[in-house]
Amino acid sequence: MLRFIFQRLLQGLLVLFVLLTISFFLISALPGDAFVKEKKMSEEALQEQRARFGLDRPVPLQYAMYLKRLIVNQDLGISPKKNREVSYILKQSFPPSVILGLNALFIACVIGIPLGVFSAVKKNTWFDYFSMGFAMIGICVAAFIVGPLLQTFIAMKVPALKVAGWETPLDILLPALTLGLAPAAYLARLTRGGMLEILNQDYVRTAYAKGLPFLTIIRRHTLRGGLLPTVAFLGPAFAGLISGSFVVETIFQVPGMGRHFINGTVDRDIFLLLGCVLYYGFLIVILNLVSDIIQALMNPRLRDSL
């Protein structure tokens, strides 16, 4: 087990390195840099600014400088656009994204998993059709539609709920719901699929034949196997949720990470963007590992192969 984790962590480091390298060269290949402004800066000022951030050097050299700073000094650099340390910006922005993501995940699980389980149990009934229809809608309707609808028809009607902002715990509800709806739908479909497969197994039929109560069969004998695909999905989905969503964050005015991804690209804020990429990559690696470990714990056949 420990060897497995160690191996995966090593692989993760490699993944992060490749991710960082590709991102660096992709961002550098974009036209313009952080100092392109509507009101054009003088040539002298431009040169001075580029020199300050080392952006006047050839790209491979820039990359080497960045890597050196990152590895030797553990320094993510200064955002050329915001003139602040990238680590400072990320430190301020990731807690809201994590809180929002956790709540969205909670909502997704609370809605998605029971819906999937019941749909599987009540296969081909009106409940199944209805919930799978709902899941289809959840997957298809984008957050930029759900968000404004919730704002207009719920937030503006219910005095306790605010249209946007990030001050009280209640402010989390609507953005988390918007963000959690699509993964809830995925979860419902995945869970239903996983459960159906297990429900057709011989040992489940045996359990029925033995006269075990229905709920015990579901709880003891099918959930563990049926939820395997769900857990596999949850790892990366979780990483996606807590690294922020540009759409939900701009609609609900959440001061999270998602906005840096998009604005950083538009602004050519290379070091901020690399910081975000690194953060997201790190989350994916770790959470994938966690989801693999959980799957192994749930599935004895996998456990033996570790």
Place this chain on the structure above:
Amino acid sequence: MRVLLVLSLALGCAFLVSCDDQTTADKAVEKGILIFGNSSEPQGLDPQLVSGVLESNIIRALFEGLCVEHPSENGTALPGAAKSWEHNDDFTVWTFHLGEDRTWSDGNPVTTLDFLFSYERMLTPKLAAEYAEMLYYIKGAEDFHKAKTTDFNEVGVKALDDFTLEITLRGSLPFLPEITKHYTWYPVPRHVILRENEGDIADPDSGWTMPGKLISNGPFTLKSWRINDHIEVERNPHYWDAAQVKLNGIRFLPVNNTYTESRMFFDGLMHVTYTLPPELIPYANENYPDEVRSELYLGTKFIRCNVTREVLKDVRVRKALALALDRESLINNVLRGGQQPTYGMVPPFGNYKTPRSVEFDKEKARQLLVEAGYDGTTKKFPVLKLLTTDRDVAKRLAEAYQGMWAQNLGISVEIEQKEWTSYLVAQTNLDYDLADAGWIGDYLDPTTFLDMWIEGGGNNRTGWFDKDFEKLLKDSEHVPDAGERLKVLQSAEEILMSEIPAIPIYWYTTNYIIDKRVKGWSPLLLNNHPFKFISLETNTE
């Protein structure tokens, strides 16, 4: 199960607690805090390192220049850091008398040393100030900034004593007080910056602008700053005119999404919005008739023509394109924000009479195109590309131009949308045919719209230049009579518009919604409301 119960109880309690009738805006009125929609996260708060409108809103609350804006009169300068000022006969030498009671928010006096430091810092090449050109009016400033001299004594700013500042200009500038209202002319705290940056005048590190460190001389000081969430300022107890300041604080919200911003206003979360999207104007007019504002704003929308392109080299083609656009229809059907159709580049204000140079005339437009050789038989008009951004109304606007040119001139134009930075890069590299663009004036003078069209000017981006035009601009700097000077500038604009490297479309308006309880907020052409004169009234009756 127990967890669920606790959770739902907690949620229920939170619901009940927040179920009172008062909105956030109501509570803020009671506390005397103005909540202000400010579009985006500012790039920074160092007045010498930014160049945007939204930054200037916050900086204006924190810092104060030699003169400040009048709350309701355009072009009137009130005493700021300077209590009085005078000039010589030809407006080339100005003397500002600083008020001896002006202090920084830590109690230290604001002296001429601060101003000398600020101007030297701004002009030191290593700082790479984005908008150092604003100081080029000062004699010798340009040479110092371009490192032709390293002796700051050669720059025309002198401290006659601790509270008397003498500024010698490169030409006549009757409107210098107007310029000193711009944040590029504000003082920055010498003692703080030197301490924070270890004595290095040109260290661009902005650590000194962090909450808890930022020392300012304006009516407010920085209280808190959370990225993408808010910036809050509070009353500066050391401000010389503190009795005038009625607000206890201002909360700036960087709300990017204009629809969210309007909904926040409707939901009682904000007092003033940054803008009002065209789609919501009818709704707001119907439901908030007393709160909707549409005011002229010192800015011009235009289409840049790349005059290095063969077809656009011909001024008749550029004119034809300009005459074929029905500006009224564009404003009434697409923009719906009460904008004004232009007839020149400089918006009319004060005593400046904008020469009438373009209007909608499709017959003449067609005729010009025929004269240019594009009669539809012998020479075919090439398909041009219209460069625009991916921002809100940009596409609809481009489609309207496209339709009008097709209908009125029978030519086809393709729309090319690019994201912001690529769009700017394409214009700077002259890698476009036509480009949708605009310009917001920085101060109340025609030069803020004319200076940009000089040869090689960073904001020209058309490839066009004209020696006579540039000579008139230069000449205007040596005309001490304000009225005569405007006439010279008018002639310059006539040349610009006869050549029409950029096709003016409309003069901007600023559309926004403002709470009725906000008082002292009058329309201003630069939209630069001085916060010290603004108040919140609990009783609107």
